[in-house]
Amino acid sequence: MEHKNIKIEKELLISLYWGNNYSSRNIGKLFGCYHTTILHYMDRYNIPRRFRHSQKHSEETKKRIGDVQRGKPKPPLQGRTIPDKTKKKMSEAHKGEKNYNFNNWSSREPYGKEWSHELRKQIRITDNYTCQECEMTEEELGYRLSVHHIDFDKQNNDLENLICLCKSCHTKTNFNRENWIEYYRLRRFGVE
Ligand SMILES: [Zn+2]
Numbered sequence: 737m738e739h740k741n742i743k744i745e746k747e748l749l750i751s752l753y754w755g756n757n758y759s760s761r762n763i764g765k766l767f768g769c770y771h772t773t774i775l776h777y778m779d780r781y782n783i784p785r786r787f788r789h790s791q792k793h794s795e796e797t798k799k800r801i802g803d804v805q806r807g808k809p810k811p812p813l814q815g816r817t818i819p820d821k822t823k824k825k826m827s828e829a830h831k832g833e834k835n836y837n838f839n840n841w842s843s844r845e846p847y848g849k850e851w852s853h854e855l856r857k858q859i860r861i862t863d864n865y866t867c868q869e870c871e872m873t874e875e876e877l878g879y880r881l882s883v884h885h886i887d888f889d890k891q892n893n894d895l896e897n898l899i900c901l902c903k904s905c906h907t908k909t910n911f912n913r914e915n916w917i918e919y920y921r922l923r924r925f926g927v928e
Contacts, residue, residue, distance in 0.1 A: 856898075868901060883900060
């Protein structure tokens with residue numbers, strides 16, 4: 737699947753890698769390609785990479801450094817499957833959601849609204865223009881799908897926090913919010 741049919745905007749790539757601190761591997765997962773494809777794009781766009789010495793740190797240390805740099809705690813991107821134990825931890829970690837500090841977000845994000853627009857577009861592409869709950873497509877519905885913030889925090893534009901929903905399914909999320917948070921988090925990670 738190398739370089740095949742995939743087009744990644746420079747601005748989006750910079751935002752994900754530098755603004756959102758994603759690894760090339762995790763960006764690759766989002767686009768359904770290898771991290772080497774992502775690195776290829778970064779080279780092509782002359783996007784600098786993070787220092788390699790950070791790889792000497794243990795996973796735990798790296799996570800802590802990342803948290804400090806971002807100014808917020810954030811669960812690691814787990815890929816397609818999450819062990820039950822981790823899911824439980826994630827759910828517990830997110831109980832104190834409102835206490836998260838997102839203040840650094842806007843100052844770290846050089847592309848502001850433009851990126852936001854690009855990001856929404858990318859989420860709709862990733863979700864194949866299909867409501868992730870009822871599976872109706874934009875074509876069938878006749879309108880553009882909403883991009884839902886899974887944790888209801890509109891400042892949290894992390895890709896794993898965003899999912900496409902039709903108007904009807906989106907409206908449902910206004911009731912029993914807590915349940916929907918957990919529900920769509922599992923959906924987003926592809927776990928039933
Ligand atoms: Zn729907």
